[in-house]
Amino acid sequence: MKTVGPVYKPTEFRIAAEKFAADLGLGVAYAPEEEICFSSTATNRPGLLLAGFDTHFPVHRVQALGNAESAYLDSLAPDARRAKLERLFEKKVPCVIVSQGHGADETMKEIAARYGVALLLSDATTGAVMSDCTQYLTAALAESATIHGELLDISGIGVLIIGDTGIGKSETALELVHRGHMLVADDLVEVKRIKNKIYGYPSRTTANLLEVRGVGLIDVEAMYGVGGVLNQKRIHLVIEMEKWRDDKTYDRLGDERLTYDILGVEFERIVVPVSAGRNLAVVIEAASRNFRLRSMGRDALDELSIRLMEKNRPGAEEW
Numbered sequence: 001m002k003t004v005g006p007v008y009k010p011t012e013f014r015i016a017a018e019k020f021a022a023d024l025g026l027g028v029a030y031a032p033e034e035e036i037c038f039s040s041t042a043t044n045r046p047g048l049l050l051a052g053f054d055t056h057f058p059v060h061r062v063q064a065l066g067n068a069e070s071a072y073l074d075s076l077a078p079d080a081r082r083a084k085l086e087r088l089f090e091k092k093v094p095c096v097i098v099s100q101g102h103g104a105d106e107t108m109k110e111i112a113a114r115y116g117v118a119l120l121l122s123d124a125t126t127g128a129v130m131s132d133c134t135q136y137l138t139a140a141l142a143e144s145a146t147i148h149g150e151l152l153d154i155s156g157i158g159v160l161i162i163g164d165t166g167i168g169k170s171e172t173a174l175e176l177v178h179r180g181h182m183l184v185a186d187d188l189v190e191v192k193r194i195k196n197k198i199y200g201y202p203s204r205t206t207a208n209l210l211e212v213r214g215v216g217l218i219d220v221e222a223m224y225g226v227g228g229v230l231n232q233k234r235i236h237l238v239i240e241m242e243k244w245r246d247d248k249t250y251d252r253l254g255d256e257r258l259t260y261d262i263l264g265v266e267f268e269r270i271v272v273p274v275s276a277g278r279n280l281a282v283v284i285e286a287a288s289r290n291f292r293l294r295s296m297g298r299d300a301l302d303e304l305s306i307r308l309m310e311k312n313r314p315g316a317e318e319w
Contacts, residue, residue: 066126163241
């Protein structure tokens, strides 16, 4: 089963230098007025370029100056150092990050401003800075789509609840939050495929908000505290709420394996029929915990099969 909305694969990602720096905990030595344009998730250390070899230089990557690059530049005469920095910034790279707490002098800031390249600072190791940038840009440039449903963290399991409009998804999500679980997204779930894993995020306009018919919008964070919400969660299980049909036979033993496709990744899908008197929050909570047990190798259906085999074994005593 596949009901994902239109898939979007960005070729570039634009963001203000100050926002990018704030997201990654970086200092700002110079920020251009224009947004930074990223088109690659990779980073680079421009040692070869500074040494004079610029063939195959990855101009679209974030450039990180670590201990080695800073020590090399500091060893040069002022005019030679300026020329090396000019060689780097004239490439119009997305940004240059000076790590290890080396800082940026006025010459470097002046050159960065002249070419309009963001110059950022960090006290962290170069490896940590490059890893953080790659992780951040991998999410920003990931293949994405939007799904109508609810996404919650239920006992550590990322559960996507789908179903027809008006079936009671939001009310069930509210009950689950009331039972101590965490809301990630209501109504619109933005999903991204990152390293063959699917992560869900709330819409920026409705983050932390839950719409309940007859009540209106509820601010879950204000009502239940920060422990009632999450800003992202990896999806593990899909539960579909469906109006009870008398002409349909529903799975009673859990031996029916249904799937749901999100951006090319298949998930187990459990259909939960909705009828008057059923406590759906408890049912979904139990289904999520049972899924977790099966993921750990504890399957109640296998246990039942073993018991039946033992009961039917010749010479077995009656229970």
